[in-house]
Amino acid sequence: MPLANPPAPQITRTRSAVTASNVWRAYGSGEAQVVALRDVSVQFASGAFTAIMGPSGSGKSTLMHCLAGLDTTDRGTVHIGDTALTGLGDKALTKLRRDKIGFIFQQFNLLPTLTAEENILLPASIAGVKADPEWVARIIATLDLSERLTHKPTELSGGQQQRVACARALATRPEVVFADEPTGNLDTRSSGEVLRFLRRSVDDFGQTIVMVTHDPGAAAYADRVVFLADGQIVEDLHRPTADSVIDTMRGFENRVPLAGEAR
């Protein structure tokens, strides 16, 4: 029973792509203050697929935003590779996101004015560099998008749009891809396609992926699931299955009965 296992020791055998150490993050002040992250320390191994789970308000999105350089931390440090994010200005953070991070959003967030191919090449265009054509072609083939390259987002289905977004996130070979509820807006079939691709990009291309999700089925595709509740890491599950994830969730719902309602 995974639940019976003690928390796994920190993975030290591989290099860590993203590291958070003693991160605190609070919003508002005084009575209205909400502490989103309390002293969170976590490492994400390079070339691994990690899911972050937790009920609404557990701080999982905040954690991802802090890791991706979109939000600042109150205390503690975040490293992407060897770069410390703490204390970086907007310019440096922007450059870091551009060069080292890929994003996949729940709402796809493709530019409606650009074709699928232009959307895929968007991060490279923003950086003013040329994407590796062989690499891009390989991703496009893997995602089965070759027929759709000249289409505008409005001409694509939700699943196709999210596959374009996946290709976009990987096109510049970022150090880490952050996926925020990537299957939240998709039907089961499209979700499967997207998750299988994310799995393959880790297995075949050695991509590092951190995914926020509330779907145990999606989390089951990951190598490891980190559970958050009330701004703290409460479980760390390796080699999860859908069932073990659901069991874990039930388990800590029992231990922390009100966590699900916490806002």
Add this chain to the structure above:
Amino acid sequence: MLRATLKGMAARKARLILTSLAVVLGSAFIASALVLTASIRATVADLSGDAYRGADVLVQPLEPENRGDRLVRDGVTAETLAAIESSEDVAEVSTTVSWMVNALGEDGKIVGGFAPTLSVNWGDASVERELREGRAPETDREVAVSAQFVTESGLGLGDTVTAYALDTDETAYEIVGVYGYSGGRDSLSGATELAFTTPEAQRLVFGGEDAYTAVAVTAASGVSADDLLASLEPAVGDEAQAITRQAYVDDLNAESAEATKLIGYFLLGFGLIAVFVSVFLIANTFSIVIAGRLKEIAMMRAIGAGRGQITRSVLAEAGLLGAVASVVGAGIGVAAGAGLTSVVANGFLDTASTSVAIPWTAPLAAVAVGVGVTVLSALVPAVRASKTPPVEAMRAAAKADKPILGVTVTGLLVTLLGATGIVLGLNETFDGDNMNLMSAAVGAGVVFVGVALLTAWLSKPVVALLGAVWSWSFAGRLGRLNAARNPRRTAVTAAALMIGVTLVTATATLLTSVKESLAAQFESSIQAELFITGPVTSSVPATFDPELMDDVRAVDGVDTAVELYYDVAQVDGTEQSVNATTDLEGGIALFGGEVVEGTVENLAEGQTVVNESSADLLGAGLGDTVAMTFSRGTESREFTIVGILADNADTDGWYVDRSYATEFYTPKPTTALVDVADGADVEEVTADVEAVLADEPAVSVQNHEEYLAQVTVFFDYAIIAIQLLLALAMIVAVIGVVNTLVLSVLERTRELGMLRAMGMTRGQTTRMVTVESVTIALFGALLGVGTGLLLGWIVQQALAPSGIEEFAVPTALIAAYLGAAVLVGLLAAIAPAVRASKVDILGAISYE
């Protein structure tokens, strides 16, 4: 429902403010136009009220019949003055001797432009002159000058000034005093003044006769103005006319009311154009606001709100917004009108004090127009909103644009309809039918609307073309794509800018064409190389000594030289141009004129030559007799028509022998034509002729180019005036572009957040928005230039039979308009771009 509307409005303050800006501007223009007109009228009335202050009755010379105020030769005589002074009802009498004069400035040129230079008598007590330096003139060779004269002439206390009237010799005077007027003014309505002793003033105006241009009489105590007028009647007799000062001031006011009426129409026209433009802005903003609220509206429909309720809710929002905005606009407009009054008054009328009049119609009209326009503009978006199906509430946001085929076809048809209206109207206009002129004007308006409808269709290819300029930068490319993203929105925004640019381009094109046509005609007909003539703006027509013509003819290389005398005379009871010359045949030849009938050789006394249409006007032909009375003539003279000329703008009018010029208003020649012999060096001849005329400061020697530039100077002023119109249109357009951009940025917050998350820098974001802005602005300007050229061309073609045969494109001006459009785009982009670059990434990408 109203509660929901109000709460909804409160929740969207930023958008409300943007929408209302257009309304505020439109109603502010209307209000300020009305206030400015009324205030200028009041200020001018104050000025008129200054005239002969304190007097009760004015005695003035009889106006020469039908000769207007062109010349006062007969003043109020000394006998009449004595008779007035002897009346028991008279307490005080002040005498005025004032007429136009030429004075030479420091540079030897005639002082003054559009405002006249006057000679006055220092002793005139009816004007409050205040000495600032020196003293009053005591001898006939001393003069005091107004502060305005000092400014314009460059001369000052202790300097010598040369002045002369039409029929007096140049005389040198010592400036012994400098004065201003009550209230610290430098001039009265911008005129420059020289104050002489009374006898010297009389010499300049009446040739030394003891006479006055006006006598102001104050009644003894207990005598009313009307009683005084009645008691003075016998003293004044038939030699002069008496009028109460009140009646005189009323007349002045009535005259200025006529003049200010035109200014009022002009300003109101500006206001209406601003309102017309704001219709586009308001409709556009409402469409965008409603597009952003589709989900909300669909939700309302889903929970049972009827279509009528949705329409009414949007219209209620428009009505409320229109009311608040137009009240603010009316306030701003009234304040601006009041402020502008002093600018206008100081700039053009030179009054120390201005009167601000606020007619109750000003705020009322502004609010009525503001509310009306807002509600009308919101009508189409409101009805469209009501058609939102409830199911929209459940659908995802991404949707394809609506097709624009219907709008495009309608636009094409409307444009053609308007163009047809213009062509039909103009073809018939010159038969004198006003209805057709209306048809042309309405046609032009219809073309506007048509092109505005077409803009959506045109936006794709044109914006793509414009965008090619930016494609080197990725941010620029995104900006260009954004500009083409919503063709309707881009189109309406650009259309607002288009209107102003169309107006100025069409007017500038037409004026340039007229100018070029005149020049072309001139070049093809005029044989003379040089002209001796004065500036068109001098107070007194520029003349020169005819004796000098012999010296001009003697200059080496001069073939022929013909001087012309000019007068406006009574010919069979109508005002006609009459010319006199020593060498009619030579003059006609130099002007490229053509003799149709009879002869133009050696005009004898009692003979005249005239062009065909002037003769037709009087129903006269070869051999017929006409009666002429010249400006200074005391009797009517009979002339027999001995020659008929073909119509030609340069030779039209009547010609008589040079001996009659003594009876002309200007007894000296005003113009001379010099034909340079073939092979002679024109520049050398010019220098030699200039040397002959060295002592004639009023005139100069000009070649074709200089002469043309002088006669067409009016067109240059007109073109400058219409640039003001452009400036106005540009201001409105900036607001329109800002509106569209800010709303677009709001709509695309998520997209911007995504781009920033993916590593787009603030600089790139700013550039993207700026390119979108400049592209929209340039698109509007290009449309405007295109439409303006088209309208200009249509009108020019229609006028071609009337002699406007050349179509000229004012390239420099058009380049300037496009430059201005780029500037508009850059300015409009500032706020939205900053906003876009500061977008909160987290807020933008978090899902609700």
